[in-house]
Amino acid sequence: QVQLVESGGGSVQAGGSLRLSCAASGSTFSGYTMGWFRQAPGKEREFVAAITWSGGNTYYADSAKGRFTISRDNAKNTVYLQMNDLKPEDTAVYYCAARRTSTAQGLGVMGGYYWGQGTQVTVSS
Numbered sequence: 001q002v003q004l005v006e007s008g009g010g011s012v013q014a015g016g017s018l019r020l021s022c023a024a025s026g027s028t029f030s031g032y033t034m035g036w037f038r039q040a041p042g043k044e045r046e047f048v049a050a051i052t053w054s055g056g057n058t059y060y061a062d063s064a065k066g067r068f069t070i071s072r073d074n075a076k077n078t079v080y081l082q083m084n085d086l087k088p089e090d091t092a093v094y095y096c097a098a099r100r101t102s103t104a105q106g107l108g109v110m111g112g113y114y115w116g117q118g119t120q121v122t123v124s125s
Contacts, residue, residue: 001026002114004096009119012086016123020081022096022116033101034072034079035059035108038092038121045095047111049081050104059104063089086123093118 008020022034035050049060049070058070067086072079079096097112 002029002032002098004098004114004116006094006096006116006119009094009121011122011124014087014123014125016086017082017084018086018121020083020094020096020119020121022079022081024077024079024098029074029077031100032098033104033107034070035097035104035112036070036079036081037095037097037112038090039095039118040089040092043092047108048094050097050107051079052101052104057104059108061108083121086121088123088125091121091123093120 003026005023031053033052036048037045038048039045047061048064051058051070051072067084069082095118096116099107099113101107
């Protein structure tokens with residue numbers, strides 16, 4: 001069993017930045033691909049970014065490319081999402097997810113096996 005706890009959400013103006021963190025605890029963190037999904041009001045949950053256990057493979061949604069960067073610190077059992085140049089359309093609840101996959105894209109396709117509770121990101125124009 002893996003527990004995921006997100007932090008770092010908040011309210012910013014368009015063009016601003018936020019860094020989300022997801023701390024994992026419980027069972028071993030080893031071997032899990034980690035990632036972020038988001039869900040805006042009235043919309044389905046969508047994939048944002050993922051990173052494999054080694055950090056050697058990352059995968060981004062088109063909406064995140066060039067603006068968001070995913071990273072992880074396995075010593076701290078934590079994954080991060082640095083979000084720059086935020087836009088109002090980035091407003092959503094952001095969820096951390098984990099699943100054992102061989103590629104980062106695999107998490108994007110299959111979704112998380114474990115999920116966090118989510119953290120709200122609000123971007124005003």
